[in-house]
Amino acid sequence: MQTAATQSDLLRKYDVPGPRYTSYPTILHWDSVPTPEQWIESVADSLNVAKQQGTGAAIYIHIPYCRSLCTYCGCNSRITTKTSVSQPYLETVLKEWSIYRTRLGTQTQIPLTELHLGGGTPTFLSPSELDQLISGVLRDTVQTADAEFSIESDPRVTTAEHLNVLSRLGFRRLSLGIQDFDPQVQLAVNRIQTEKQVEAVTEQARQAGFNSINYDLIYGLPFQTLNSVEQTIQAVMRLRPDRIAFYAYAHVPWVKPGQRHFTEADLPSGDEKRELYEFGREMLAAAGYREIGMDHFALETDSLWKTSLNGKLHRNFMGYTSRFVTPLIGLGVSSISDSWDMFVQNEKVVENYTTRVEKGELPFFRGHKLDREDRILRRHILNLMTRFETRWDDAELYVPFLGCVDEGLKEFERDGLIEFSKYYCRIKDEGRAFLRNICMAFDARLAQDSSAQRLFSRTI
Ligand code: SF4
Numbered sequence: 001m002q003t004a005a006t007q008s009d010l011l012r013k014y015d016v017p018g019p020r021y022t023s024y025p026t027i028l029h030w031d032s033v034p035t036p037e038q039w040i041e042s043v044a045d046s047l048n049v050a051k052q053q054g055t056g057a058a059i060y061i062h063i064p065y066c067r068s069l070c071t072y073c074g075c076n077s078r079i080t081t082k083t084s085v086s087q088p089y090l091e092t093v094l095k096e097w098s099i100y101r102t103r104l105g106t107q108t109q110i111p112l113t114e115l116h117l118g119g120g121t122p123t124f125l126s127p128s129e130l131d132q133l134i135s136g137v138l139r140d141t142v143q144t145a146d147a148e149f150s151i152e153s154d155p156r157v158t159t160a161e162h163l164n165v166l167s168r169l170g171f172r173r174l175s176l177g178i179q180d181f182d183p184q185v186q187l188a189v190n191r192i193q194t195e196k197q198v199e200a201v202t203e204q205a206r207q208a209g210f211n212s213i214n215y216d217l218i219y220g221l222p223f224q225t226l227n228s229v230e231q232t233i234q235a236v237m238r239l240r241p242d243r244i245a246f247y248a249y250a251h252v253p254w255v256k257p258g259q260r261h262f263t264e265a266d267l268p269s270g271d272e273k274r275e276l277y278e279f280g281r282e283m284l285a286a287a288g289y290r291e292i293g294m295d296h297f298a299l300e301t302d303s304l305w306k307t308s309l310n311g312k313l314h315r316n317f318m319g320y321t322s323r324f325v326t327p328l329i330g331l332g333v334s335s336i337s338d339s340w341d342m343f344v345q346n347e348k349v350v351e352n353y354t355t356r357v358e359k360g361e362l363p364f365f366r367g368h369k370l371d372r373e374d375r376i377l378r379r380h381i382l383n384l385m386t387r388f389e390t391r392w393d394d395a396e397l398y399v400p401f402l403g404c405v406d407e408g409l410k411e412f413e414r415d416g417l418i419e420f421s422k423y424y425c426r427i428k429d430e431g432r433a434f435l436r437n438i439c440m441a442f443d444a445r446l447a448q449d450s451s452a453q454r455l456f457s458r459t460i
Helices: 007-013 036-052 083-104 127-138 160-169 183-188 195-208 226-239 257-261 270-286 303-309 350-358 372-387 405-414 429-440 444-448 450-455
Strands: 057-063 110-119 141-153 171-179 212-219 243-248 289-292 296-299 314-316 319-321 328-331 336-338 342-346 364-369 389-391 418-421 424-427
Touching (some): 036 057, 036 342, 057 127, 083 328, 110 127, 195 212, 289 303, 444 450
Parallel strands (some): 141 171
Antiparallel strands (some): 243 296, 314 319, 336 342
């Protein structure tokens, strides 16, 4: 007689490389880069739909510079202590924005619903440089009534002056990179920052008028233990952010050589890593934080939790968001844009990005035009990532891959992780740890190109 698999067996079984699904198709499977004309037409169409619905665009601006390398980093960052790089870079971003403005037509201002600064380290720029950059972008936009501005920030290089300038420009959401407060872990990842520093920036932000503060934590880092996670979360609880992202460390040293600073033996195994998450999750639940989607938590007063209750939670390249906004226009090196029909990504090296912009070109180097099957499968993956369930009908079953997706789902059903029928898939509580694996059953592009799978980080 076959005995039921234990949680440990399942963690071992499903600890395989897999996408995080911040987009579908995932970037490795983009294969149809649009022309600049097609891209602009798609953005303009998306903008027209947004205007009809009373919303506007989202703009993401990437600042790649950081003063030192955190060895776990998976972002597109350029390490330098030369502050002289900031001014030419921000001028290039403003030129890129002016290329968009010209190509989209300069008669009307662009409605703006979201503005997000990420990196790298946005506060690598001085307060006056940030002012110049943001004011330059806002000059050509009109903000919708519910517009939200947010910024990712490194507590080690964020000053009260930065926060005051950002607040004056309309920023109300701040996301601070914390990761772990344990000294041994911080040494291994080359990111030394104290609870006092984080407390100071948090208080300064609140005084400056920021009303939503997020902390990013990571589990699965080298030398992390249950004790270090406990100490970190206790410190976090004292500071009481509104949201917490408790991400799995993504080990991809073949893409990010900085991760070779420590060895795989220093990392918690799949079982141990999941135990860190479950332990942290219980602490957060006891402190009043509600779990949302994958790896995210929020207080009940926060819009992300309220949105998750009304089924409107969304997920994009920046992770979970409390609403669907399109088009997303990404400015800056390596930024990704999404018109909902197409994706593009900008050049990933600053010099190449700058050369393209100086020539007056839209500086993207790859992209993808979604076909009908992509759109249908994206909807199901997005539903699973945000609501843990999805439904389809007979018409959709004509999509070749969806017609045979039950083959992939049967295994999860046998393992007690999902319920599914011909038209329905629901992830049980026991299956939440395997969300990425279950989404992979809907990923036609991965099924057609399984050799790409090894390039992703592990799912557990
Ligand atoms: S500050 Fe952020 S982007 Fe920069 S190296 Fe550290 S983790 Fe990467």
